[in-house]
């Protein structure tokens with residue numbers, strides 16, 4: 192008589208089922224919030240420069256990334272579908288409030304935000320200041336539209352999810368994943384209008400590298416962010432107007448007067464060199480400061496910081512120095528700072544803390 196011993200087979204099935212269930216249980220829940228951009232862009236052919244940003248839905252973008260659902264349980268939400276040149280405070284606030292709402296849910300482990308690259312650094316820095324919680328928030332975009340030959344969006348999105356599920360991403364603030372590099376919101380900037388390798392963090396370097404869903408982290412940004420930030424957008428629907436004025440040789444000073452006349456509560460000068468501007472503009476800016484407008488000296492130069500009292504006497508003229516923040520990020524920090532009454536020295540401290 193032949194005896195069939197079924198025990199090894201049953202055991203193998205049991206082990207497989209338990210292992211699969213364990214793997215499923217281990218998968219993290221990631222919400223992808225889509226805002227538009229070239230990553231959601233489409234063109235009539237795969238080899239033409241002209242395209243439309245924000246033309247593809249989040250569901251279609253997820254479907255175009257093989258293996259993404261093996262890494263995490265993914266849920267997509269469409270927050271907006273615009274080219275990021277049309278990113279507004281209204282959309283930024285909506286996005287941040289949605290993240291803050293989902294941050295409290297035990298069913299959500301992390302976030303990916305798809306976004307155009309033009310103003311990616313602004314939304315990343317804004318979220319870095321107003322998101323409440325430690326779950327990873329990872330922004331991603333692409334330089335080529337989804338229909339292009341060698342579109343960069345799918346692998347960028349895959350890598351962004353790989354960072355969002357990584358426990359090592361925690362505590363580093365809002366991150367941006369583009370072309371295999373992981374940047375901190377504080378330090379990155381767009382440096383090329385067309386190159387795939389457009390984002391750089393010139394002063395601080397990258398936070399890490401993402402390779403097909405696996406990450407190496409090199410450093411932790413030192414500035415306050417997310418759960419450590421004092422900024423609160425609860426109940427905020429509008430931000431105070433802060434203008435950026437671009438300095439150049441023979442700069443007309445009446446741009447500063449016009450900004451004040453149009454109701455700006457703050458002005459950021461994208462100064463030449465170490466936050467400089469010509470004599471006429473210094474006088475106009477000092478007048479603005481006397482009227483209670485907060486004047487921040489930043490720089491149009493791609494790298495380096497702006498220090499207090501170097502060639503300009505900030506103490507005497509009542510100005511703030513932007514430290515490492517470029518004009519577009521300085522503007523966001525100042526807008527949030529102006530939501531409440533603060534002394535100039537408090538505002539100056541914000542620029543070295545965030």
Ligand code: ASP
Pocket residue numbers: 227228229230244273274275276306307308309310332333334335
């Ligand atoms: N104009 C596009 C945008 O910012 C560019 C891009 O996404 O690369 O939405």
